[in-house]
Amino acid sequence: MKLREGVEWAVHCCINLSWISPDRAVPAARLAAFHDLPTAYLNKQMNALGRVGIVASRSGPRGGFRLGREPERITLMDVATAIDGSAQAFLCTGIRHHGPAGTITGPAADRTTCTVAQAFSTAELAWRRQLADRSIAELADTVRRANPAAPDQVRRWFDRP
Template sequence: MQMSQGVEWALHTCLNLSWLPPDQAVPTGKLAAFYELPAAYLNKQLQALVRAGILSSQPGPRGGFRLARAPEDITLLDVVLAIEGPDEAFVCNQILRHGPGGRPEVDYRQTCLLARGMRRADIAWRRELAAQTLAEIREDVERHFPETPRNTRARFAGQ
């Protein structure tokens, strides 16, 4: 099991956008050049973020992507779910239905205690991701690396 690397791209890109003025749109090319990523593929991830309501897009000259809402209202879980989809990692295929005494009308995704145990872990994972907003991460970065905001703005302002 391995998460798509698009998650990493999306997280860093959203964090970079959080340092820019809210009305500044950045096109895919500049966002990709920041980390030397393939622009067309990054664009695909950004589309998913737009569909999730995390980014807003604008076509044409002076167009690009910007944050659709405040960094305080964007959690790590929001970004991860936008890229990876809403389904949880462990999917219960209800093999108990094919076992001895299996009833077709029972929803074993709810009753199976193993599925419930896996769900408990998934909930803990989501709770931890939902507890971290983009604004908090940004503050942490500014505390540890004070020059990052200025460098980021300069990189996107240049040209």
């Protein structure tokens, strides 16, 4: 499964926003500067998160983004789907019915599920469940345990003019 870099960026921004006061909005330019990312592209990712309620935005001089719900209620699957969509990673085109393979017969040749499609579907379902089982709060806590100063450093950095 391949996810675009925007998913990584969005998850990092959500972790950072989880450490900022929920009544404070952070401009996309500041979020982008924190990881030296292009503002315009990050803004597109943040707007995608906003369309599904992961973040909320506020316009104006004190505008920007904040989490739209508690970090415990935002999963990695939520973020991945907001950025990359929900289309299946593997699509069976039914090639087992084409060419000489299409002439293979048996009692259930046309009624069975494609073994290849079934294998990929099972793997994708496991992958999606793993992402759905991990929250932004959980990742933020893992980062905090590895670097206890991280939340305060993030808050101080975003408080700078």
